[in-house]
Amino acid sequence: MAPQVRELRWPADRDAVLSFQYEVYEGNFPGFRVTAEFLREYAQQIKMASRSPYEKLYVLDDNGQVCGFIWMEVRGTMIDPLIGYIKNIYVAPQWRGQGYAQALLHAADEWFMRQGCTKASLDVSVCNEQAINCYRHAGYEVTRYRMEKHY
Ligand SMILES: CC(C)(COP(=O)(O)OP(=O)(O)OC[C@H]1O[C@@H](n2cnc3c(N)ncnc32)[C@H](O)[C@@H]1OP(=O)(O)O)[C@@H](O)C(=O)NCCC(=O)NCCS
Secondary structure, three states: OOOEEEEOOOOOOHHHHHHHHHHHHHHHOOOOOOOHHHHHHHHHHHHHHHHOOOEEEEEEEEOOEEEEEEEEEEEOOOOOOOEEEEEEEEEOHHHOOOOHHHHHHHHHHHHHHHOOOOOEEEOOOOOOHHHHHHHHHOOOOOOOOOOOOOO
């Protein structure tokens, strides 16, 4: 059976979800190193999020093996009283390019809409072409640029 989207189970899914963070953080923030301390804090944040009514975590489950995850949140902004925000998404390399991120993003859309959101948003590094294409494919458009300059 193909991997299925299901709710995160804490702490059973902890180690799999933490193992994904090396690629997520070191790939998207060049120069950043994932440390044991970082993972400890991250685990704490996920634990809190799994109990929060404003956050939701789903995983991709391949016959008992976790091979992907998505973390989302509903929040208010200056313009939107309630907006969905994708905090993190990951699909294991062997499952990429087969639409599993789309399945996770679709599950996020459904959860956001159930919470009353009329819009979803996310941030992505300009170097992460795979993720940018994936988000465009799911209907996301660029609405802001974040600009930096080096001294
Ligand atoms: C980004 C990520 C979640 C995409 O997962 P995925 O399951 O491969 O995505 P999908 O199969 O649903 O891809 C859908 C679209 O994404 C794009 N895409 C997927 N793989 C791609 C690749 N290797 N190169 C370029 N675009 C790609 C394509 O537009 C694709 O649509 P298509 O099938 O019409 O070509 C996955 O690459 C990943 O986990 N990356 C590491 C973690 C990460 O960087 N997360 C994002 C943090 S912002």
